[in-house]
Structures are given as C-alpha cells and as structure tokens.
Amino acid sequence: xxxxxxxxxxxxxxxxxxxxxxxxxxxxxxxxxxxxxxxxxxxxxxxxxxxxxxxxxxxxxxxxxxxxxxxxxxxxxxxxxxxxxxxxxxxxxxxxxxxxxxxxxxxxxxxxx
Numbered sequence: 309x310x311x312x313x314x315x316x317x318x319x320x321x322x323x324x325x326x327x328x329x330x331x332x333x334x335x336x337x338x339x340x341x342x343x344x345x346x347x348x349x350x351x352x353x354x355x356x357x358x359x360x361x362x363x364x365x366x367x368x369x370x371x372x373x374x375x376x377x378x379x380x381x382x383x384x385x386x387x388x389x390x391x392x393x394x395x396x397x398x399x400x401x402x403x404x405x406x407x408x409x410x411x412x413x414x415x416x417x418x419x420x421x
Contacts, residue, residue, distance in 0.1 A: 317355065324356045329366060330404045333389070333397050336376060340388040343367060 324331065335341060335349055343363050351357050367387055370376040375393045378385050389397060 320354055321356045324350060324354050324358075325362075327404065328358075328362070329370070330401055332363075332366065332370065333375065334401055336387055336389045337394075337397065337401075340379075340386045342384050342386050346387075 331350065332346060335346060341349070343360060346367075347358050347360070347363055367376065367378070371378055371387075374390055375397060376387050377390045378387050
C-alpha cells in the first residue's frame with residue numbers, strides 16, 4: 309500500500325501523464341467508456357484533470373494500433389478493448405508493472421535514510 313499524503317499533486321499528475329496509455333487500457337479492460345467517462349474516472353482516482361485534447365488523440369492512436377475499438381452512439385462515441393487485442397494489452401500492462409518494480413527496487417537500494 310501507499311501513503312497518498314506523501315505524494316505531491318505534481319508528482320501524481322506527472323505519473324498519470326507518463327502512464328496514461330496504460331491507465332486507459334486498464335480502465336477499458338474493465339468496461340466500455342466514452343472519453344468523458346475516462347477523464348472523470350482518472351480525475352476521481354488520481355485527482356488529475358485531463359483535457360479532451362489529451363485523451364482523444366491517445367484514444368485515436370490506440371484505435372489505429374488495433375488495441376481499442378469505438379462505436380458511435382449519436383454524438384457520443386464509446387471505446388472498448390478490441391477483443392483480439394486483450395492478450396497484447398495484458399502483456400503491455402504486465403510489462404509496465406514489472407518496469408515499475410525494477411525502478412522501485414533500484415531506488416530503494418540506492419536511497420539510504
């Protein structure tokens with residue numbers, strides 16, 4: 309577990325932006341969402357407010373790469389993980405988790421208090 313009180317809003321914001329693709333893919337693994345829902349969920353979870361200009365180009369890129377698909381619902385568009393991309397997404401998320409563990413292990417060894 310972590311102590312959120314030890315984290316600044318700036319460090320959380322940077323972490324979210326640095327890992328935004330993985331965060332969005334993890335969210336879409338759980339349920340289909342529109343861009344506004346993604347923005348709201350990230351704001352609720354991390355207290356980071358992202359602009360549509362940040363989210364929608366990334367969703368478009370994920371769609372072009374075959375990782376997500378979209379459906380039109382009138383003016384709204386929802387995004388979901390592409391069925392055949394689930395194993396690749398799981399691998400991408402697992403790789404991100406392992407990279408974080410490696411970095412955390414290194415930092416914990418190097419920092420002596």
